[in-house]
Amino acid sequence: MDKKMMAMGTSMLILKLLETKDMYGYQMIKELEERSENIFSLKEGTLYPILHNLEKNGDIESFEKTSETGRIRKYYHITKSGSRALAQKQEEWGTFRSAVEKVLKAPVYESVFDALIEKGGSMYGILR
Amino acid sequence: MGFCVNEEDCVKEFMSAVQEQISYKPIRKTACKELENHLEDKAEEYIKSGMSNELAVLQAVKEMGDPVTVGVKLNESYSLQKEYKLLGLILLSVFGGILSNFVYGYDVFYSSYFYLGVAVLLVVTVYGYRFCVIHRKLLTAVAILYGFVWSGYGIISGILRMKGLPGISEILWRWNADSEGIFSELFSELMLRLFSMTVQFNGMFFMIPFCVILIFPRADAGDKKKQTAGLILSGVFVFAVTVSTALGPTAHYLLSAVSIVIVSYLALSIAAAWKKKNILIPILFSLACFLFLFTYNGAGLHKSIELFATPEKQAVSIWEDGYNGVLIKELLGRSRPVGSVSLTEEEIRNYATGDWYFTGEKDFKMPSYIEEKTQIEDILPQHYLNNYRIAYVIIRYGWVAGCLFLAGLAGLIALLFYTTFQIKNRLGFLLAFGSSMALSMQILIYILGNFGHQLGNFPNLPFISEGIVSIIVNMTLAGIILSAYRYDRVIGEQSATTWKTGRKAQKV
Numbered sequence: 164m165d166k167k168m169m170a171m172g173t174s175m176l177i178l179k180l181l182e183t184k185d186m187y188g189y190q191m192i193k194e195l196e197e198r199s200e201n202i203f204s205l206k207e208g209t210l211y212p213i214l215h216n217l218e219k220n221g222d223i224e225s226f227e228k229t230s231e232t233g234r235i236r237k238y239y240h241i242t243k244s245g246s247r248a249l250a251q252k253q254e255e256w257g258t259f260r261s262a263v264e265k266v267l268k269a270p271v272y273e274s275v276f277d278a279l280i281e282k283g284g285s286m287y288g289i290l291r
Numbered sequence: 292m293g294f295c296v297n298e299e300d301c302v303k304e305f306m307s308a309v310q311e312q313i314s315y316k317p318i319r320k321t322a323c324k325e326l327e328n329h330l331e332d333k334a335e336e337y338i339k340s341g342m343s344n345e346l347a348v349l350q351a352v353k354e355m356g357d358p359v360t361v362g363v364k365l366n367e368s369y370s371l372q373k374e375y376k377l378l379g380l381i382l383l384s385v386f387g388g389i390l391s392n393f394v395y396g397y398d399v400f401y402s403s404y405f406y407l408g409v410a411v412l413l414v415v416t417v418y419g420y421r422f423c424v425i426h427r428k429l430l431t432a433v434a435i436l437y438g439f440v441w442s443g444y445g446i447i448s449g450i451l452r453m454k455g456l457p458g459i460s461e462i463l464w465r466w467n468a469d470s471e472g473i474f475s476e477l478f479s480e481l482m483l484r485l486f487s488m489t490v491q492f493n494g495m496f497f498m499i500p501f502c503v504i505l506i507f508p509r510a511d512a513g514d515k516k517k518q519t520a521g522l523i524l525s526g527v528f529v530f531a532v533t534v535s536t537a538l539g540p541t542a543h544y545l546l547s548a549v550s551i552v553i554v555s556y557l558a559l560s561i562a563a564a565w566k567k568k569n570i571l572i573p574i575l576f577s578l579a580c581f582l583f584l585f586t587y588n589g590a591g592l593h594k595s596i597e598l599f600a601t602p603e604k605q606a607v608s609i610w611e612d613g614y615n616g617v618l619i620k621e622l623l624g625r626s627r628p629v630g631s632v633s634l635t636e637e638e639i640r641n642y643a644t645g646d647w648y649f650t651g652e653k654d655f656k657m658p659s660y661i662e663e664k665t666q667i668e669d670i671l672p673q674h675y676l677n678n679y680r681i682a683y684v685i686i687r688y689g690w691v692a693g694c695l696f697l698a699g700l701a702g703l704i705a706l707l708f709y710t711t712f713q714i715k716n717r718l719g720f721l722l723a724f725g726s727s728m729a730l731s732m733q734i735l736i737y738i739l740g741n742f743g744h745q746l747g748n749f750p751n752l753p754f755i756s757e758g759i760v761s762i763i764v765n766m767t768l769a770g771i772i773l774s775a776y777r778y779d780r781v782i783g784e785q786s787a788t789t790w791k792t793g794r795k796a797q798k799v
Binding site: 187188189206208209211212215216218220221234235236237 | 324
C-alpha cells in the first residue's frame with residue numbers, strides 16, 4: 164500500500180484497535196498484522212511517535228501493568244475524545260474511499276469520440 | 292549500526308544509539324524502556340518459533356529499523372517545552388514595573404525586589420515542577436504545616452478580634468514599632484514580614500495551587516480506603532480554610548477560600564475520576580461550611596461587601612477606603628481619552644481636603660500639608676503607586692493608555708490559562724491551574740479596586756507592583772506554570788524517572 168495512504172490511516176487503525184481493548188505497542192503491531200492478513204506491518208519507529216502524539220492530544224492515555232514474567236508494559240487506553248476522533252476519522256475515510264472507488268470504477272475512454280459514441284450510441288447520434 | 296559481537300551488545304548498541312538522540316538526558320532511559328520491552332517481546336516470539344537466542348535477538352534488532360531515525364522521532368515526544376510568549380509577557384510586566392518606578396523618581400536599586408523576583412521565576416521555571424514531583428512528600432508535609440499556621444493565624448486573629456482585642460497583625464506591628472536594639476528590631480521585623488505579610492496576605496495565594504500537592508496523591512492512590520482518606524483530608528482542609536475565612540476580616544479571604552475549594556475538588560475529581568453523585572458530597576460539605584461562615588462572620592463580610600458594592604456608604608472621612616473608591620471614580624469620570632486630567636488649583640485643593648465630597652460637613656481637621664497640595668499625584672490615595680497603577684495611568688495619561696494597560700492584563704490572564712490548558716499531565720495541570728487562578732484572582736481584584744470597587748485588602752498587581760513577599764510569591768506561581776509546561780512531556784506524576792502517566796502499576 165502507498166506510504167502516504169498508510170500514514171493517513173495509521174492513527175485511525177490504532178484507535179480502532181484500542182476501541183476493543185487496552186493494548187501495548189508490540190501487541191498492537193501483531194494484532195494489526197493478524198487482522199489485515201499481514202498487509203499492514205507497522206515499524207516501531209512509526210508506531211511509537213504516533214502513539215505518543217495521540218497521547219499528547221488526549222485521544223489515548225497510558226498506564227503501566229506488570230506481566231507475570233515481571234516485565235512492566237505500557238498499555239494504551241482510548242479516551243472519550245479518542246472515540247470521537249475515531250468516529251470522525253472513519254467518516255473521513257469513508258468519504259475518501261468512496262471517492263477513490265468512484266474514480267476507479269468509472270470507465271476510461273481513449274478519446275472524446277469514444278465517450279460520445281458510448282453515450283450517444285452511434286455516429287449518427289453525434290452528428291445529429 | 293555497526294558490527295556487534297553478541298546479542299547483548301547488539302541490543303545495548305541499538306538502545307544507546309536511540310538514547311543519544313533524546314536531548315533531555317534524565318528521561319533517556321525511561322523513554323527507551325518501552326522500546327526495549329518491545330524488542331524483548333519480539334525476540335521472545337522468534338525464540339518460541341524455534342530460532343536460537345542469538346539469531347532471535349539479532350533479527351528483532353534488525354527489524355526495529357534505523358536507531359537514529361527511531362531516536363529522533365522519540366525525541367519529538369520526550370523533549371522539554373519552552374513557553375516564550377508567557378515568559379516574555381511576564382518579563383515585560385516586570386520591566387514596566389521597574390520603568391514606572393524609575394519614572395516616578397525612584398532609583399534603580401529601589402526596584403531590587405523585581406530583580407530577585409526574576410531570579411526566582413527562572414529558577415522555579417527550570418527546577419520547579421521537577422522538585423514538586425521528586426519531593427512531593429516533603430512538600431505535602433510543608434503544605435500541612437503551612438495550612439495549620441495559616442488557619443491557626445486566621446482563627447486566633449479572629450477570636451482576638453471578636454473579643455475586641457487587637458489581632459496578631461496589629462500586635463506584630465506594635466511590637467515592631469516599639470522594638471529597640473538591632474536584634475530586637477530585626478527579629479520583630481522578620482516576624483512581622485513572615486506572619487503579617489507572608490502568612491496573612493500571600494499565604495492564601497500559595498495554598499491555592501499547593502493544596503493539590505496535599506490532596507492529589509491520596510485521591511490518586513487507586514484504592515478506596517486511600518481515596519476516602521483523601522476526601523477526609525480535603526474536608527478537614529476545606530473546613531480549616533473556611534473557619535479561618537469565617538474569622539478573617541474580608542471577602543478577599545472568602546474568594547481565596549472558594550478558589551481553594553474549587554481546586555481541591557477539581558484535583559479530587561480528576562485524580563479519582565469520581566462519579567457526579569460522589570462529587571455532590573464534598574459540594575454539600577462546602578456549602579455547609581459557607582453557611583457556617585455567614586453565620587459567624589456575617590457582619591465582617593457585610594462590611595467588606597458594602598465597601599466593594601457601595602463605597603460611598605463607607606466614605607465618612609478622607610482616611611477611609613470607601614473615600615478612596617469614591618475619589619477614584621470621580622477622577623476617572625473626569626479623565627480624557629488622551630492626556631492628563633485637567634484640574635484647576637482650586638479643584639486640586641478641594642479634592643485633597645475632601646471638600647468636593649463632604650461639602651463643608653466634615654468634622655475632622657485637615658493637616659496643613661494637605662491644604663497645600665497642588666499636583667494630581669498629591670490628591671490620589673495613599674500608596675497609589677502600588678494600589679492604583681491602572682487608575683493612575685488613566686488619570687495621568689488618558690483612557691487610551693489605560694485601555695492598552697487593561698488589554699495587556701487581559702492578555703496575561705488569557706495566556707496563563709492557555710498555557711495551563713496545554714499541559715496534559717494531570718498533576719502539572721492542576722498545579723498550573725491553581726497558580727493561574729491565584730494570579731488571575733489578584734489581577735481581577737486589583738482591577739476592580741482601580742475602578743473604585745475595593746474587595747478586602749488591596750492585593751499587589753502581579754509582576755508589576757512591588758512588595759518583596761508578593762513579588763516572590765507571584766513569581767513562584769508563574770514559575771510553576773512555566774515549569775509544569777516545560778516538563779510536561781518528560782516528567783510524570785509519580786517520580787522523575789517513571790513513565791509519563793500517573794496510574795499506578797498494576798499486576799495482570
